Amino acid sequence: xxxxxxxxxxxxxxxxxxxxxxxxxxxxxxxxxxxxxxxxxxxxxxxxxxxxxxxxxxxxxxxxxxxxxxxxxxxxxxxxxxxxxxxxxxxxxxxxxxxxxxxxxxxxxxxxxxxxxxxxxxxxxxxxxxxxxxxxxxxxxxxxxxxxxxxxxxxxx
Numbered sequence: 001x002x003x004x005x006x007x008x009x010x011x012x013x014x015x016x017x018x019x020x021x022x023x024x025x026x027x028x029x030x031x032x033x034x035x036x037x038x039x040x041x042x043x044x045x046x047x048x049x050x051x052x053x054x055x056x057x058x059x060x061x062x063x064x065x066x067x068x069x070x071x072x073x074x075x076x077x078x079x080x081x082x083x084x085x086x087x088x089x090x091x092x093x094x095x096x097x098x099x100x101x102x103x104x105x106x107x108x109x110x111x112x113x114x115x116x117x118x119x120x121x122x123x124x125x126x127x128x129x130x131x132x133x134x135x136x137x138x139x140x141x142x143x144x145x146x147x148x149x150x151x152x153x154x155x156x157x
Contacts, residue, residue, distance in 0.1 A: 005121045007077035014043040016110040020150045024100045029093035033086045040082025048075035114143040
């Protein structure tokens with residue numbers, strides 16, 4: 001379960017990072033959808049390559065195709081959050097939501113996802129809700145530090 005949770009987290013952090021760098025009203029919605037999906041795909045490939053190399057180093061041999069396929073499926077979970085972000089962008093285009101609002105929605109949805117992933121990754125270990133909530137809270141604080149840095153950078157821009 002942990003590698004699957006980590007895969008989803010890769011996608012969340014990738015999109016949150018892109019969100020921090022995007023300047024409102026500089027992209028068309030179609031460019032943003034394509035960009036989000038390409039970033040997600042790049043992170044999925046990165047996740048796959050890292051997992052394959054790590055597994056091969058552990059066993060000291062090349063992976064059988066079946067195990068490589070399993071790692072590919074696991075790595076594609078990275079695309080979960082980028083796909084949701086792409087859908088949010090499409091929905092925003094349909095409803096003519098302004099870019100600053102859309103970027104904040106994606107960023108704060110990412111923070112929520114970080115909490116859920118942090119909680120889940122701890123909870124699956126020992127079914128301790130308190131430890132899960134603590135990890136989720138710490139991870140949210142780190143994610144909110146990114147949000148605060150974005151807001152600070154916008155003040156000086």
